[in-house]
Amino acid sequence: MAGLLPVILSYAPLTLGMASLAMAIALALAAMLAVVRVLKVPGLDRIVAVFISFFRGTPLLVQLFLFYYGLPQVIAAFRSIDGVTAAVAGLTLHFAAYMAESIRAAILGIDRSQWEAGQSIGMTQLQLMCRIILPQAARVAAPTLLNYYIDIIKSTSLAFTLGVTEMMGAAQKEAAGSFRYFEAFLVVACIYWAIVEALSFVQRRMETRLGRAFAR
Template sequence: MTFDFDYTLALFPILFRYLGTTMEMALLGFVFALLIAGVLAVIRTFKLFGLNALARLFISFFRGTPLLVQLFLLYYGLPQIMPIFIGLNAFSAAVIGLTLHFSAYMAESIRAAILGVDNNQMEAALSIGMTRSQAMRRIILPQAARIATPSLMNYFIDMIKSTSLAFTLGVAEIMSSAQKEAASSFKFFESFIAVALIYWGVVLFFSYLQSLLERRLNAAY
């Protein structure tokens, strides 16, 4: 059998129709994960009594189990013990799964970035009359954001690729579309090489944006 180049080209318009769903999942997951990760990082950094142990447990679980297992637990398992989640659709389950999974990783990156800021910065801020919260907001966190940006962008890129697992829940995105086309034509290599090239192109685009962002953030240094 020979590679059907024309078939692969004809697949791109079909697959591109689902690119919006893929990017929507990744962007929503990243925004929510960033919010949760920020809270977890603060709890872990300052070891807030009662919450630190819960934060450590959360991070340990979601870093220590596969994303696919977490998606199945959310979509298939959770409704069995909590009926309120019976109406949870596949798209929402995928976004929640991506959010929880990557927030655990991002929290540790943010915490490391906060700890990476010289402690003298906090002492200097306190010495001129700032409160600890003001120093964190105005001095520490802006510097920590510059340090954490490369790893956070890498997690976003990884999240884009991880959206391909959403097809296991029935979400109509790029991977599920490629699977359907391959099943109907039996041209699996052509179908999956097309989807691989789309993911590759998206990742290259965001990698380029990441390099521009890092260059801008580091300009003052």
Template sequence: MQFDYAYMLGLFPILLKYLGTTMGMAVIGMMFALILAIIIANIRIFKVPVLNGICQLYISFFRGTPLLVQMFLFYYGLPQLIPVLVGINAFTAAVIALTLHFAAYMTESIRAAIIGIDHSQMEASLSIGMTTSQAMRRIILPQAARIAFPSLVNYFIDMIKSTSLAFTLGVAEMMATAQTEASSSFKYLEAFLAVALIYWAIVVILTRIQLFTEQKLNKAYQR
């Protein structure tokens, strides 16, 4: 069989209709993952009793098990033990899995960025009457954000690509659409190459944005 360029080009409008679903999962997952990662990073830094141990166990589990298994666990497994989760839809289950999975990785990046800030910054903040929480919020975290920014963008890019696993739960996103189109036409190469090119384009755009933003953030620190 010859490669059907016309068929592949015709797939792009169809696949792009579901770009909103793909990006929606990634953006929502990233927002909640970032909030969770900041909270856990602070618990780990200040070694909060009991919570620190729980957070270490959480990080170990979600970094040590595949994302696909976690998606199945939230969508198919947990409703057996927690009846209230029976009504959870596939989109929500996928977002929860993405959030918890990537928060476990982002926690360590944020923690390393915070630790990388000179301790004198905290001491100076406390000496002028700030509380520890005020110093973290106003002085430490803004500086740590610049350090952690490149790795956080990389995690966001990885999260966008990982949304393709949501089709296994029945979420109608780009990968699921490509699979459906390929199955109906038997033109698997054209369908999967089309969706691959879309993901690639998204990553290239985000990488350019990342580099531009890094230059802006680092401009004040250049001599």
């Protein structure tokens, strides 16, 4: 088992890199989707609602297969897509749909007086949203968004189904080559567990600090 640890752990940078990239893009996309939903932008609001419904209502694995195996058959531009790109794209859109609803809820939770104060000094809805509402909403939603990052990290384990050798893919290969399935999968499980526990600790500290800030 000790020999498997460094081998599988060497793929942790790829796992965390995929998760971090997906999180960054998903967060930006989710903020835009949430703003469209809150402001009820004509023409876009319904499209965004369908987007969120689809990606929240279908399994992540199905979405990954659509990106990697399905789209290349119908769209020529996707024929050269690699497993990492497909995995990041799938993770991004899937979790953007969930994060958009969390950010939307945080925005709607901001006191109405904040909106009225901004409007009273002549700010447009977009200016008000970007300068006043979103920064406060981000503070409220931060612990939940960090929890989604944890979920993304765990979900990268599905990337091996697209031929990506990340931590789960490395464990699968090591297990198949040595027939040490229990040891290989136990090692990768422990690595994921350690990462999640570290991030969960950060999340708890964040929630405590935010709780103190709002109590003042």
